[in-house]
Amino acid sequence: MSPARLLIIDARHGLRHIAREKLVDVLRAGDLVVANDAATLPASLHGTHVRTGEPIEVRLAGRASLSPELADFSAVVFGAGDFHTKTEDRPPPPMLARGDELALGPLPATVTGLLGHPRLISLHFASSPDEIWSGIAHHGRPVQYAHAPTPLALWDVWTPIASPPVAFEPPSASFALDWQMIAALRARNIGFATITHAAGISSTGDSELDDRLPLDEPYEVTLSTARAIAHARSSGGRIVAIGTTVVRALEHSARNDGTVHAGPGLATGRVGRGTRLRVVDAILTGVHERGTSHYELLRAFADDPTLSSAAEVLAAHGYRPHEFGDSVLVIHADPLIAAAGM
């Protein structure tokens, strides 16, 4: 695969193409890069709907908190088949009712609720945390993508900075990072900090369900990260988010004065056109199609004409979309540091 590219979309200074590994060159001493350190669960669990004996695939998709002892998830369910078949061509899941038992390999699970759509349920594992983690580790498979040539292994979906396994799909912007780059940031006096955000599924193949994405996502901002943000802002540095989940977490945890509240939170609602950003000055993300929640989030950073002309340039230059493709860096037209400097 050819080296990843990066389109800089600077609302004030126009567009610029660089190699993504040169990201550090567009940052300044004092800036702070913030990434999501969530590792990705092997969230796809195949098994049987006990009452009917029918095959079922459960994709864990959401959780209420980051607690390691969590046994309750929301999940998207599919019928027979696997990722080789397009979602829309797969048979629907068995008709589920509250209280139904599922046998997911070594993990028995109970349907605890139907969440307003035939494919969206809540699920409870009655096993001990030890059994749940062992079961997920040995029976679960990463959610697969039709565009990936071979099935993804767990090491493919963990970013270099992956830590607590709480994400359901990779916080894919963090694939732009490697330890060489993190060392380069340090060498240039650019800060590096992380938050943990349980990135949920980005697409289900069902448009009605996709309209409800992203689901509420728990996150945690550590005290050291909140302090690093305060330090960067007070000295005129920009906050550069690696990925949409970082924007979602930081803006949700922000107070009106732009300081960030340290601790756990549950990100609700969407960031998009009309959102007044309080913390994040720039975002590194993948190449997203118009209409997706990821694209929608970029409208908080740049106006529609800017994003439209960027979309044309991305298409004309053959930038690769998807989770493992090329990237864009969108720099806000009106940097927050102007306000923070006062």
Next chain:
Amino acid sequence: MGDVAAKDDIYPMALQVLGELGGLDILVNNASDLGPAPLALLGDTECEDFERALATNVLGPFRLTKALLGALAASARQGRGAVVLNVSSDAAVNAYPTWGAYSASKAALRHLTQIWDAEVSEHGVRCLSVDPGDMDTPLHALAAPDADRSTLKRPDAAARELLDVIAEILSTSRAQLKLSPTEGLDKSDEQRGAA
């Protein structure tokens, strides 16, 4: 949990550790493989025995450290520090006849550890290898079946010594991490708040 010599076991192990603990401060790579048992001259050593020793003693610790590096670095950023301790041997530095496979793998692990440390200590993660001495373990019995066990160190005593080493490194790391610019600024903030 898993076999450190098996590539496919590494990430499921890392997942279970990080899932249950929520993060990681300390990684101890202590699983070891002797190579040929009984010990053999290199000329009599089966390649497969050497490969197994390398998989367990070198590749396993490398893979596990790599898979868990994100968590260890996160712990360091949060001011707790992080340590990778690799269990070494005097065979890592001395060339004892018949210990070739084990010795070469432990020498590689020792060198690997030094390079890890040179590369990740700037991120607050310290890596070191420690020789616990001759312990009364199944591996030692395999290597020297006739040894007088009363002269060997008990494994729990060795573990206690390793813990003391780890505690000392963490304490030094934490003191250094507190001196980072961010923390320094924070202190002055607090002083300003108090004034």
